[in-house]
Amino acid sequence: MATDESVVIDGTPVVPGVAYAPLLAVHQDVPAEAISAFDAGLTVDEAVATYETAADTVAQRLAARSAASSGHAADLLSATAGIARDSGLRSAVRTRLEAGDDLPAALGSAIEEFVTTFTRLGGVMAERVTDLRDVERRLTAEIVGAPEPGVPDPARPSVLVAVDLAPADTAGLDPASVVALVTERGGPTSHTAIISRQLGIPCVVAASGIMGVKDGTMVLVDGAAGTITVAPPEAAAREQAAAEERLRRELASWSGPGATRDGHRVRLLANVHDGVSARAAAQAPVEGVGLFRTEICFLDESVEPPVEVQTEAYAEVLDAFGPERPVVIRTLDAGSDKPLAFANQADEDNPALGVRGLRLAGVNPGLLDRQLEAIRAAARSTGTTPRVMAPMVATVAEARGFADKVHALGLEAGVMIEVPSAAILARRLLEFVDFLSIGTNDLTQYTMAADRTAGSLAHLTDPWQPAVLTLVSIAAEAGRRADRSVGVCGEAAADPDLAAVLVGMGVTSLSMAPAAVAGVGRRLSRSTMQACEEAATAALGTADPVEARAAARAILEI
Structure with a gap:
């Protein structure tokens, strides 16, 4: 073009x-002439040594970037550095070298093996294919002496x-x-x-x-x-950019709390995953944490951390918000696309529909029991009262069993609405649990039967899909009838217009990246509750996400 x-x-x-x-x-590609000029006259041992030197250099660079970053970016960089150091990848490269490939070709073939495996696993593991390709390019550039891509x-x-x-x-x-x-x-x-x-x-x-x-x-x-x-057209584009800059200045002064123009309160919360991200989020105009992703604390652990180590990790987050701003702790959401070496199940034919989240307690009940013990200990040591929720709940029996365990510790229990069955059964789930939290990322994926990482299916994994909104409305209405809180902690909560629609459905809290809070808060402050409800009704009556957005905005912009 x-x-x-x-x-x-x-x-x-x-x-x-x-x-x-x-x-x-x-x-991002390494120049083909640099690869073709590479001296392939190396013995297998020499080639392996060259590979190991390159892998160590690339891993150190990525680790240095991780140390200089924070939050999700730091975790992802650390995980990518782990790919560069991976012993399985090194073994696969050696196997290809022994079969007669030169080093760049051996690396490419080994990466392809991992790409095939990760793609088959689906979910976020399929998304790691981008990281694998990135590591391949960086290693290849280092091996052939080309600039880092x-x-x-x-x-x-x-x-x-x-x-x-x-x-x-x-x-x-x-x-x-x-x-x-x-x-x-x-x-x-x-x-x-x-x-x-x-x-x-x-x-x-x-x-x-x-x-x-x-x-x-x-x-x-x-x-x-x-x-x-x-x-x-330059003049019109510059005016739009200038309007955006004025909006940014306005957002910088927004300090909360979350409420519609006519005073309907909506709790705006942060998503966090460790003490560092929690301390940063605590500086934002949020009323607490709606999603503490505990599994992110332990991505690099090969064995289950002792209760004492878990307690310390959880206490860091609870301390950052203190007793006045509550924290919702999600128990380990491991399995399938979240690889925890001490929790994931091996050799599942379809891991995305396999043993993940709360289902792990069925095969390893001690894993959940020890985590709950650590959460209670962290609560006592910090003088706080966190709420605890379980991921990947699909049945009333699962919700009841989890709630019994949490209530026995004197804490509030909740479950995530991530699969259609949970949304449909929301009213019955609330007979046993104290709150619901809707994870729109997985709910969209499972409702639309579309891998949320597949760019070609992005139109299906759009959270504005009317089918997804319908399930959200069912859960929200169940919460309203039971007088229980129903939050949204998926990425949908960070979309200001969609946030207003969710509030119109009856959602009581929205949890998101701290950077998104001001935009969502501003949108709500400029909308009445009636407008939010009308926008929700309009979006639910459409046929596709494009129509849903347009219908909601037509009302919210009045």
Whole structure:
């Protein structure tokens, strides 16, 4: 698409916001001439030694970036460094070398084996294919002596576009120089999307054709509409960008609490995963934590951490918010796409539909019991009263069994609504649990039977899908009738317009990345509860997510 004519490319909206700047493409391949010039006259042992040196260098670079980052980005960089050091990958490379491949070819074949495995696993494991490809490029460049691939340093504020972006690419982005992100692949819950929300950078994914636009072309990105206008009329584009800047200044002064214009209170909460992210989130205008992802604390552990170690990790988060701002702790959401060496089940034919989340307690009840023991100990040591919820609950019996365990410890028990059966049974679940929390990422994936990491299915994994909204409304209505709280902790909560729709359905709290709180709070403060309810009704009556967005906005913008 080497043209200067004004055209619009449609994608999937992820992070709202407007940016007008020149396009800067990320080209991540190692030059073919560098690979072809590589001296293949190495013995197997020499090639393995060369590989190990390269792997150590790449891993150290990634680890250094991890140490300089925080939150989700730091965890992802650390995990990517682990891929570079992985002994299984090294063994696969040696096997290929012994079969006669030269080193770059052996590395490529070994990575392909892992790609096939990760793709079969699906979910977030399939999303790690981007990380595998990233590690392959970095290792190859180091082996053949080429410059390290990655994001170029923008000479001026730019819209960064790529086929896809690995965590190592996005983690170090400076919002002052990268004013928007656009990818051809990826979905609304990809790593790129999550880090964009952390940074507050407008983001659009699944924008087919964006890599055909030549570098330096001025583009206008609308993260709320999911559009990229190539070579737009300059005056109109600059006015939209100026309006966005005025909005940013307004958001910077928003201090909460969450409420509609006519005073209907909505608790705005933070998603966190360790003490560092909790202390950072505690500085934001949030009323507590709606989702503490405990499994993220232990991604690098090969054996189950002792109760004392778990207690310390949980206490860090509870301490950051104190007794006045409650924390909702999710028990280990391991299995399938969240690889915990001490929890995952081996050799499952379909891990995404296998033993994950609360189902692990069925095969290893001690795992849950010890975690609950650690949570109670952390609560006592910090003088706080956390709420505890279980992931991947599908039946009333599961909810009742979990609630009995948590209530025995004197704590409130909740379950996540992530599968359609839980939404349908919400009223009956609330006979045993104290609250519900809707995880829209998985709920969308399971409702639409579409892998949320597949860019080609981004239109199906859009949380504005009317079928997903219908299930959310069923759960919210169950909470309203039972006078119990029903929150949303999936990425949908960070979309200001969708947040208003969720509130209109009866959702009582919204949990998100701290950077998204002001935008959501502002949207609610400019809308009445009646408008939110009318927007919810309008969205539920549509046939697809595009119509749902448009119908809701038509009411909310009045």
